[in-house]
Amino acid sequence: MDEEAAKTLIVETLKKKKGKTKFYLKDFYKWLPDEKNRAVKNLVNKMVREEILEYWSSGSTTLIGLKGVGKQAAAEEGDDD
């Protein structure tokens, strides 16, 4: 899958999700089963740099979601899970 198609798939998949807005990196691997994990990781990180996605970190764990969607700065882990 080319990069643009993979990006679109990630964004569409995230938009379709009900309830949860932040996901583990491993969830992104499942959405792109034909890609190597390392390639998906690099793509996700690139999408963060492009401000399409954003990280959410509890300090011990990192979750990733669409920028501006769901819990924001002062929310606690589990608030919308």
Next chain:
Amino acid sequence: MELKHKTPMLDQLETGPWPSFVSDLKREAESRKTNPNGIDFQCPAEMPEDLLGVVELSYEHGRTHWKHGGIVGVFGYGGGVIGRYCDQPEMFPAVAHFHTLRINQPSSKFYTTEYLEQLMDLCERRGSGITNMHGSTGDIVFLGSHTPQLEEIFWELTHNINQDLGGSGGNLRTPSCCLSGARCEFACIDTQHICHTFTNEYQDELHRPAFPYKFKFKFDGCPNCCVASLARSDLAFIGTWRDDIRIDQEAVKAYVGGELKPNAGAHKDRDWGAFDIQKEVIDLCPTECMGWDGSKLSIDTKNCTRCMHCINTMPRALRVGQDTGVSLLCGAKAPILDGAQMGSLLVPFIKCEDPYDELKEIIEGLWDWWMEEGKNRERIGELMKRQGFQRALEAIGLKAVPQHVKEPRSNPYVFWKEEEVPGGWKRDINEFRKYHQR
């Protein structure tokens, strides 16, 4: 000086004989209130005062008033900043945000006074002025800053102080190492060099989430394990050697004769009696590989496990070997799931020389396996326990040696894999019947 909040419970903590963090916070609160150096504070000067207030309230209520986590961070980085917010912001506005910054410490934590002053100046000006030198992983920790200051601190760190953020979240955590050859004669490897090299090599893994959970490297120069890599890191690099321990027989006699103090005089404050080499060294060797005939010390290297006890006891007489490298131990962790685990010996000996290509292959093999098979929030040690040590060996392409086996197996069945059986699971039944009747 009268502070903003009454803190009777915290004041009680100051009455003990030990140094008190409460006294330190009060001192910092007073310093920021009077501001004798005219610092242009970018975060509220009352941060230490409000911190004392919120801690007192937590003691009073018996529950925390912090919530942690969030989208704070610096652009492009997935780690290094841990968001922290107070759930009583009206009562304690100065600590409504109290984010933690983890900053990569220099290898072995060697500092110049000038460098420390630069760090403290930055923390005072753009943060609460409160630091933790150092956090459990080894980072320089700036405790408490507000969101708008994070990018500013990062810019100053990287441009003026030549330092980077450390790791947090599902990233490689800030690698740390012992003092190594800088201060220690036992060092078998240059831990500072390998720590610095791997910190640079794995920048992406350090700053951007790549893993199911945290991953820690620690580098110890010898099996004395001063940074406790064996217990505190997912992959421990422990300096070791594979030739003989170097013995100076004259110095051994000097220890036996009392001219040299055992353990470099560490126990000299109490009279433990004359040094008894048989009782204190030979009989304490865990593999019983040492002998003393009254005039000569011998060591059977093949059976030595490099525990360092004899070397620590008689450092003037015994020295580590010269053919040095590292042992790699994998899977240590603290007790979140399944209890605490020490590292398991994965690679008994491997040379450790710049550019460390063989070591990188092992690291990346383990990471690929863990990224593929690890569950969310599963440490590599837990994956190793779940799938078996054999899988970890396969991930790095290493065959098991007897030392990898903890005990003889109790399961009488042998499970072969298809690739281990000639012809696999498929066979030509007609060919088989030529030799075996039905």
